[in-house]
Amino acid sequence: MPEGRTGQGYGGESLLFLTDEQLRQGIEAMFFAYRGFTADPDRILAELSYGRAHHRAVHFINRSPGTTVNNLLSILGVTKQSLNRVLRTLIGDGLVISKVGELDKRERHLYLTDQGAALEATLSDAQRARMRAAYKDAGPEAVQGFKKVLEAMMDADMRRAYAKLRD
Amino acid sequence: MPEGRTGQGYGGESLLFLTDEQLRQGIEAMFFAYRGFTADPDRILAELSYGRAHHRAVHFINRSPGTTVNNLLSILGVTKQSLNRVLRTLIGDGLVISKVGELDKRERHLYLTDQGAALEATLSDAQRARMRAAYKDAGPEAVQGFKKVLEAMMDADMRRAYAKLRD
DNA sequence: CTTGGAATGTCAACAACACTGACATAAACT
DNA sequence: AGTTTATGTCAGTGTTGTTGACATTCCAAG
Numbered sequence: 136m137p138e139g140r141t142g143q144g145y146g147g148e149s150l151l152f153l154t155d156e157q158l159r160q161g162i163e164a165m166f167f168a169y170r171g172f173t174a175d176p177d178r179i180l181a182e183l184s185y186g187r188a189h190h191r192a193v194h195f196i197n198r199s200p201g202t203t204v205n206n207l208l209s210i211l212g213v214t215k216q217s218l219n220r221v222l223r224t225l226i227g228d229g230l231v232i233s234k235v236g237e238l239d240k241r242e243r244h245l246y247l248t249d250q251g252a253a254l255e256a257t258l259s260d261a262q263r264a265r266m267r268a269a270y271k272d273a274g275p276e277a278v279q280g281f282k283k284v285l286e287a288m289m290d291a292d293m294r295r296a297y298a299k300l301r302d
Numbered sequence: 303m304p305e306g307r308t309g310q311g312y313g314g315e316s317l318l319f320l321t322d323e324q325l326r327q328g329i330e331a332m333f334f335a336y337r338g339f340t341a342d343p344d345r346i347l348a349e350l351s352y353g354r355a356h357h358r359a360v361h362f363i364n365r366s367p368g369t370t371v372n373n374l375l376s377i378l379g380v381t382k383q384s385l386n387r388v389l390r391t392l393i394g395d396g397l398v399i400s401k402v403g404e405l406d407k408r409e410r411h412l413y414l415t416d417q418g419a420a421l422e423a424t425l426s427d428a429q430r431a432r433m434r435a436a437y438k439d440a441g442p443e444a445v446q447g448f449k450k451v452l453e454a455m456m457d458a459d460m461r462r463a464y465a466k467l468r469d
Numbered sequence: 470c471t472t473g474g475a476a477t478g479t480c481a482a483c484a485a486c487a488c489t490g491a492c493a494t495a496a497a498c499t
Numbered sequence: 500a501g502t503t504t505a506t507g508t509c510a511g512t513g514t515t516g517t518t519g520a521c522a523t524t525c526c527a528a529g
Contacts, residue, residue: 152442158430159365161437161449162339163467166358167460168452169336170379172329186514191333198326205476212337217516219478241476241525263325269454270328273447275319280440280447282328285335287436293334300330353485372505384487386507408496408505 175261183254188213188221190258193247196231197255198300201244203236210296230254342428350421355380355388357425360414363398364422365467368411370403377463397421 151157176190195210196202204222208215222245225231230251236242247255270278286294318324343357362377363369375385389412392398397418403409414422437445453461 149442152445153434153437155430157445158433158437159426160468161433161445162361162426162429163365163464164449164452165336165339167464168455169332170460171456172332174457184513188515198330203476204478213515214517215477216479216518220515223478239476239526241523243477259326262329263322265455266325266328267320269451270320270325272454273450275316276443277447277450278319278324278328280444281451282331283440283444284436284448285331287439288335288432289338290334290341293337297330297334301327351484355486370505371507380486381488382506383489383508387486390507403505406497406505408494410506 171265172262175265176258179258179261185224188217189225192218192221192225193230193251193255193258196245197247197252197259200246201234203242203244204233205242207245209292210300212293225251338432339429342432343425346425346428352391355384356392359385359388359392360397360418360422360425363412363414364419364426367413368401370409370411371400372409374412376459379460392418 173187177187180186180190191211192207195207199206204215204218208218211218222231222233226233228250229248232246232248233243234246236244273281286297289297340354344354347353347357358378359374362374366373371382371385371389375382378385389398389400393400395417396415399413399415400410401413403411440448453464456464
């Protein structure tokens with residue numbers, strides 16, 4: 136071994152960051168971090184007898200007001216029956232309204248009511264607070280790397296959906 | 303604003319990486335990436351009529367052979383009833399064995415059988431393959447940042463558990 | 470205009486995985 | 500001897516996901 140360059144020097148020639156041990160650490164980090172990622176909204180949702188699925192629906196409706204059910208379906212990656220159950224309760228509770236499409240009357244366009252927007256804000260604030268603290272701790276360079284790795288970890292369709300949401 | 307340094311320069315003075323928009327992108331990246339993260343093992347598990355909970359149990363038993371039920375409980379962050387349901391099927395299927403503790407006979411120490419180790423390897427290989435590809439794409443610097451942000455995102459107890467696993 | 474397909478919604482059944490609460494047992498600690 | 504700890508188990512419940520079947524509405528092609 137002529138040049139056994141150890142450490143995680145940024146040269147890129149060293150492949151030590153691709154060892155099974157390093158990968159396992161990353162896998163476990165994802166597992167533990169995702170728990171933290173969802174912990175705060177979960178606590179709020181539990182009090183309202185809602186779940187993560189409601190959070191996700193509300194998040195993406197807020198993100199893209201007027202989105203269709205089908206669109207939401209492909210982003211969330213669940214079956215229409217599963218999404219429909221969630222949407223029904225949200226509509227029933229007055230957090231979401233569904234408008235028949237003008238151009239294509241088969242489509243239902245989804246919007247948050249004021250009440251829905253209020254819930255979304257509460258959940259987002261909690262989740263962003265943790266995210267902000269983590270970003271601040273880690274610094275801007277780390278955040279760049281964080282996003283880069285996450286993006287590379289996505290399925291191709293999800294990467295497309297993610298890119299689309301960023302436009 | 304005297305020095306309005308734009309971009310994500312690594313100076314650290316610019317706080318543009320802490321805007322709500324940047325945070326939301328990170329949140330969505332976590333959501334989509336976690337889906338990719340679990341997709342490959344999920345496919346394998348579905349064929350065996352196992353679920354993610356089985357994967358997690360097998361992973362951490364492989365990681366720390368001889369670990370006790372209580373220990374596993376605190377790492378996984380679920381109730382003993384939930385874990386027990388999973389362990390019962392794994393033991394019944396001959397993937398895990400539970401040995402009464404020698405020093406403290408109340409404790410059960412958990413080990414993978416050869417068959418259990420084989421499943422763990424199959425699942426790990428799939429998950430590591432995606433992780434490796436993502437790491438390779440993103441590069442060692444990005445990976446460092448990735449881990450740094452994830453660690454900062456964990457709850458304090460999880461960070462401790464994570465650190466302990468790395469010793 | 471009729472027919473086929475797409476988008477949506479609904480009903481029913483089921484499985485995985487989490488929860489709470491209650492109770493049992495054995496072993497260890499005080 | 501009494502309490503705590505570690506574990507296991509039973510019963511019930513809730514969220515979220517799945518399939519399968521079927522109805523409705525509408526667009527578009529023949």
